Amino acid sequence: MTAPAAADHRRFFTFAEAPDLLRLESGATLGPVTIAYETWGELSPGRDNAILVAHAFSGDSHAASHRQADSGEDKPGWWEFMIGPGKAIDTDRYFVLCPNILGSCMGSTGPSSPNPDDGRPYGLAFPMMTIGDMVTTQKRLVDHLGIAQLRGVIGGSVGGMQVLEWMVRYPEVVRSAVAIATTMRHSALAIAFNEIARQSIMADPNWRHGDYYGGRGPDMGLAVARMVGHVTYLSDEAMRRKFGRKLQDKENFSFGFDGDFQVESYLRHQGEKFVNRFDANSVLYITKAADYFDIVERTAQLARPGDRPGQRSRYLVVSYTSDWLYPTYQARELVRTLKRSGQDVSFCEIEADCGHDAFLIPDQRLSTLVGGFFDGLD
């Protein structure tokens, strides 16, 4: 018996049609721009209960399943434990919105989208974009939905960067921000790993300077890039616990290059899986946007107490003890910076041994923190 195909709950918002193209931070223009998004719950009559969920690097708009009567079976979303009726981001109370980021390949406009100049995929003709550009498109979507103020923005990793960018760019629009496992700007180490991933893709002869659509893509380079990324999402402890030196299906060493250790097969599997679901050029553009991201010099743009009479932006910053991509010392720098600029900030470091990816793993502590934070806004 085959399970019925999951219904696609994505909606699409298209704007910046010629000649009103979107001007990007680099100065380049882009249009039309389509943003794929999903929503859960109902917008209140006062339109004041919207929470925007920003996804990470390779995520998509499917943050949670849609279990309405009409939807049949639906596959779980990437933040299923956080979003739903009665959960931390309570869809019985909040209108939850998750847009796919600009530059991705999950429904929003990106390098694999058709270039209106010739109808063929952009490839490297896609303009370089920033986290700021992603947020600009999200703001256009929020305007389109008739939402003048967001109750909150929340996200982890590159999603957390979008959260911070929202606060810098549209301080008057957002009442609260939850930035999880993220940073104000990439360290040299984070840039280094992203650059290795890009080099791995661009070293694959099938990459063909980004012009591979319709033919064989840079699958080998993309798989290696994902393996690199995946290691940075885990931690020494997590890998030790999960794999240690366990061998794959045998008691002895193979004395060959097919992979002896379970961690090797696991990484190869992660690489292969990624090739089937993600576009190599999107990796190039999104990693570059993350490397460029830097709010340190722009904190003067954050809301000042009194900017919105009777209201003050509130922040929750969360880090994980074993996250070595964006370690806790970087979260503390963020907290200090926010406090110096007069923001109302709560900070929590969660003890967890599963590394950067911890925010994607069901954990009651994160649910409780976030649920309490959004409840406490009233």
Add this chain to the structure above:
Amino acid sequence: MTAPAAADHRRFFTFAEAPDLLRLESGATLGPVTIAYETWGELSPGRDNAILVAHAFSGDSHAASHRQADSGEDKPGWWEFMIGPGKAIDTDRYFVLCPNILGSCMGSTGPSSPNPDDGRPYGLAFPMMTIGDMVTTQKRLVDHLGIAQLRGVIGGSVGGMQVLEWMVRYPEVVRSAVAIATTMRHSALAIAFNEIARQSIMADPNWRHGDYYGGRGPDMGLAVARMVGHVTYLSDEAMRRKFGRKLQDKENFSFGFDGDFQVESYLRHQGEKFVNRFDANSVLYITKAADYFDIVERTAQLARPGDRPGQRSRYLVVSYTSDWLYPTYQARELVRTLKRSGQDVSFCEIEADCGHDAFLIPDQRLSTLVGGFFDGLD
């Protein structure tokens, strides 16, 4: 004016000629085997002053320069600050020997050496080998030089693995061991990084299943592999101090993929440099040997007090605070294991922010430790 070419001080010891082939740990046989090596200082009449220096993954026999009258100019060795007259490994007092490891491409037999079957480079016909096999060939060299007992073996990283393997395999031969920035066995994280390096090489179509000699090699894959390796040799702190987010030759972002940050250019440069000096297949074989290495189950083979009347093996274990490839907790495990088996062990963790590579960077603290350790043996 051109500097005179550095003289080549390597000597070569060839053994295991057919039919007396060398049997490797895997059961495969290999021969003839050539080990390239360099020596400094004089062997004492009692032949009791020899110290063997084991090099790391991509090192060679040129651990220090040779400044005898006949040698003209000589280029500095990779451990120049440690080895020489009056230095920690004092060539006025000790006979110092550094062999290039089996499987390398720096003079010893490896996958780029001619296969006696057809005279063409082995490629993947080269048998898989272990750290134990490397040490077996070093023992043959030591025998050949007429040295019945080594005053010490010393090495960092994969060189430290060879040190530990010496102590397990030939406990009666070695009086003292210095194991620096090393581990009893690779963690899942270390295996993961090695596997990524291997996958990157094997993903390059120019790798041709290892049969690329005489044509274009897997230069792109090898460069990415080296970039991965290089990041694991540094540390978050070291990269922050050295690069931070400094831009390359410009004040603004390029909004292109040519590299904006200095850390990107630096890594690319490291990758390119490596391609010019190292063989991709040697990376495959040596990383695999390091992944297989595991002395945890073999510590019963270490010398027991009383094995050599009047003498007891002495150990010095050194780790670095910022080494995240072989972190201090792994050095402490080694120390505990050695102590449990009755060994005489000193341990020092050196505070340094330059990561795993710290042992290669001139540092008076390491010189003092090692100098004092070897002096104190008398």
